[in-house]
Amino acid sequence: WPDLKDGTWSVVLLKIIKHYQEEGQGSEVVQGVLLGLVVEDRLEITNCFPFPQHTEDDADFDEVQYQMEMMRSLRHVNIDHLHVGWYQSTYYGSFVSRALLDSQFSYQHAIEESVVLIYDPIKTAQGSLSLKAYRLTPKLMEICKEKDFTPEGLKKANIGFEHMFEEVPILIKNSHLINALMWDLEDKSTVADKHELLNLSSSNHLEKSLQLLMDRVDDMSQDIVKYNTYSRNQSKQQQQKHQYVQRRQQENTQRQSRGEPPLPEEDTSKMFKPPQPPPRMDTLLIAGQINNYCQNVKEFTSQNLGKLFMAEALQGHN
Amino acid sequence: MTPIAGAQQRRSISPPPQKKPKTTSMQLRVNRGRAQHRAWRYTCQPKTAARRHSLSLSKMSVYGPVVKIHPVVLASICDSYERRNEGASRVIGTLLGTIDKHSIEVTNCFSVPHNESEDEVAVDMEFAKNMYDLHKRVSPTEVIIGWYATGFDITEHSVLIHEYYSREATNPIHLTMDTALQSGKMSIRAYVSAQMGVPGKTVGVMFTPLTVKYVYYDTERIGVDLLQRTRVLPNRTKGLTSDLSQVGGSAARVQDMLTTMLAYIDDVLSGKVAADNSVGRFLMDLVNKVPTISAEDFENMLNSNINDLLMVTYLSNLTQAQIALNEKLVLL
Numbered sequence: 103w104p105d106l107k108d109g110t111w112s113v114v115l116l117k118i119i120k121h122y123q124e125e126g127q128g129s130e131v132v133q134g135v136l137l138g139l140v141v142e143d144r145l146e147i148t149n150c151f152p153f154p155q156h157t158e159d160d161a162d163f164d165e166v167q168y169q170m171e172m173m174r175s176l177r178h179v180n181i182d183h184l185h186v187g188w189y190q191s192t193y194y195g196s197f198v199s200r201a202l203l204d205s206q207f208s209y210q211h212a213i214e215e216s217v218v219l220i221y222d223p224i225k226t227a228q229g230s231l232s233l234k235a236y237r238l239t240p241k242l243m244e245i246c247k248e249k250d251f252t253p254e255g256l257k258k259a260n261i262g263f264e265h266m267f268e269e270v271p272i273l274i275k276n277s278h279l280i281n282a283l284m285w286d287l288e289d290k291s292t293v294a295d296k297h298e299l300l301n302l303s304s305s306n307h308l309e310k311s312l313q314l315l316m317d318r319v320d321d322m323s324q325d326i327v328k329y330n331t332y333s334r335n336q337s338k339q340q341q342q343k344h345q346y347v348q349r350r351q352q353e354n355t356q357r358q359s360r361g362e363p364p365l366p367e368e369d370t371s372k373m374f375k376p377p378q379p380p381p382r383m384d385t386l387l388i389a390g391q392i393n394n395y396c397q398n399v400k401e402f403t404s405q406n407l408g409k410l411f412m413a414e415a416l417q418g419h420n
Numbered sequence: 421m422t423p424i425a426g427a428q429q430r431r432s433i434s435p436p437p438q439k440k441p442k443t444t445s446m447q448l449r450v451n452r453g454r455a456q457h458r459a460w461r462y463t464c465q466p467k468t469a470a471r472r473h474s475l476s477l478s479k480m481s482v483y484g485p486v487v488k489i490h491p492v493v494l495a496s497i498c499d500s501y502e503r504r505n506e507g508a509s510r511v512i513g514t515l516l517g518t519i520d521k522h523s524i525e526v527t528n529c530f531s532v533p534h535n536e537s538e539d540e541v542a543v544d545m546e547f548a549k550n551m552y553d554l555h556k557r558v559s560p561t562e563v564i565i566g567w568y569a570t571g572f573d574i575t576e577h578s579v580l581i582h583e584y585y586s587r588e589a590t591n592p593i594h595l596t597m598d599t600a601l602q603s604g605k606m607s608i609r610a611y612v613s614a615q616m617g618v619p620g621k622t623v624g625v626m627f628t629p630l631t632v633k634y635v636y637y638d639t640e641r642i643g644v645d646l647l648q649r650t651r652v653l654p655n656r657t658k659g660l661t662s663d664l665s666q667v668g669g670s671a672a673r674v675q676d677m678l679t680t681m682l683a684y685i686d687d688v689l690s691g692k693v694a695a696d697n698s699v700g701r702f703l704m705d706l707v708n709k710v711p712t713i714s715a716e717d718f719e720n721m722l723n724s725n726i727n728d729l730l731m732v733t734y735l736s737n738l739t740q741a742q743i744a745l746n747e748k749l750v751l752l
Binding site for chain 1: 499726735739
């Protein structure tokens with residue numbers, strides 16, 4: 103795997119922000135496609151276009167056709183029309199889901215270096231742009247390819263929730279012309295009068311994050327219970343099998359001593375159906391999601407602690 | 421609070437600039453007032469002259485709606501200019517947005533391929549219609565409100581293109597962006613067309629300028645702030661920082677602003693710069709904004725907040741350890 107770093111052009115950034123702002127206020131996620139090309143060891147994302155949302159009256163809407171047409175049109179104006187990934191907005195960091203995994207897998211299967219850009223609008227509104235790029239690790243790709251989600255399969259691959267996604271560092275690049283534009287904008291626009299980042303109120307955000315975390319932990323515990331019952335059933339079944347075989351052997355020795363033909367050795371596996379092992383992929387996803395939530399919460403608290411100490415210093419001088 | 425009062429005091433007792441003969445106290449006060457007034461006028465005049473001059477260049481119009489542009493549009497125009505075909509000197513495209521009673525908000529745009537030569541201009545209309553349809557699927561509230569072109573001036577071809585766009589939208593606006601930086605700045609101007617000439621005879625078209633403003637959503641503002649920081653770095657790239665360093669950066673910026681203010685106040689105190697009452701009032705507001713809470717109450721609030729945050733950190737660490745443990749157990 104080449105060590106790919108993202109080089110995102112500012113156009114992409116602004117487009118993503120705008121797309122969420124306009125269309126995503128009510129619903130959970132907005133999605134779109136990233137276009138660009140691979141340059142040496144960097145993946146450059148030069149443009150993007152949004153995907154319309156699925157509404158009820160758009161049953162016959164053809165996504166593929168929309169994509170094709172868009173790309174064809176963009177090619178006419180010399181915009182890079184190569185797919186390099188897709189972007190999605192997220193709500194408080196809850197993006198590790200089956201759907202994301204599947205989409206990213208299909209993208210990565212087709213194009214090796216594709217990434218998914220996760221944009222967190224709520225965190226951005228709090229003052230710091232939150233844009234992260236993720237890619238599936240090769241191990242996870244292997245597993246998805248084989249679709250073997252049983253516990254044995256995962257044990258073989260030795261994969262933990264930290265090894266599911268790898269984060270790709272993002273750099274923002276600008277051309278000279280855009281630089282000139284930035285100078286111009288700075289000149290003409292007013293100073294940002296809202297320093298959202300220095301806002302002290304934290305309880306709202308904390309509450310919501312913790313709520314989501316609790317939900318996930320509940321899911322996780324249910325999953326664990328399922329797995330425990332499964333392993334208990336399995337061991338019980340093993341015991342029963344063992345007992346049955348023993349009894350058979352005993353009977354056979356008895357019959358032999360009496361001179362009767364031994365009973366046929368029946369196929370134990372047909373008699374005792376092994377219980378269905380629960381798929382472990384969901385557990386992994388939930389674990390990954392919980393990990394993500396915890397990371398976010400920790401970041402948030404560290405920022406807030408800093409702010410509180412600054413407020414203390416300010417009060418001390420008054 | 422004391423420095424400001426001091427500045428005001430000093431201004432009121434500053435002696436008049438010209439030497440005046442000894443007069444009664446009443447007259448002295450009047451003279452002082454007039455002298456002050458004259459001094460104020462002298463200091464203000466060059467400023468207003470400069471302001472008027474810049475007004476004449478950037479805000480030429482009075483009539484017509486205000487055009488509010490989002491930075492997305494400008495960045496897209498720059499981008500499409502950089503990707504233009506060989507030999508094309510300028511790029512044109514459609515502007516999408518929403519129309520309000522008094523203002524037009526431009527929120528999106530896409531470029532349209534076109535060929536321009538000495539005597540004719542060809543624009544791919546089909547393409548424009550297609551793209552507009554595609555865009556409409558994503559954001560159904562956006563309508564065609566005009567078109568843009570890069571370049572400094574308005575040419576005759578612009579008139580033709582403008583005619584086409586007036587068929588698509590009522591009273592389209594035309595936006596020019598000087599990407600060749602002819603005047604040293606990237607002048608972004610908007611025009612609307614108006615008929616001129618003698619009625620009955622050949623009617624011409626005149627482009628009247630409109631005021632241009634930049635508007636941002638909150639999140640856009642933050643994104644643009646990040647982009648602003650790239651322009652000072654030599655290789656024009658910037659990574660995204662995280663965590664406490666961002667708070668530190670933000671605090672550093674506020675500190676810079678405070679130092680500028682302190683420098684200004686020092687200047688006023690030492691008499692180098694004439695004090696401005698409105699600035700003084702702002703400063704008073706600023707200092708009063710720090711709420712006066714009794715030390716005890718503040719301690720309590722601070723401690724409870726810190727406790728909350730620490731508890732949450734502890735819990736999240738615990739959860740992470742838990743799931744890691746679970747992972748290891750399952751793999752046994």
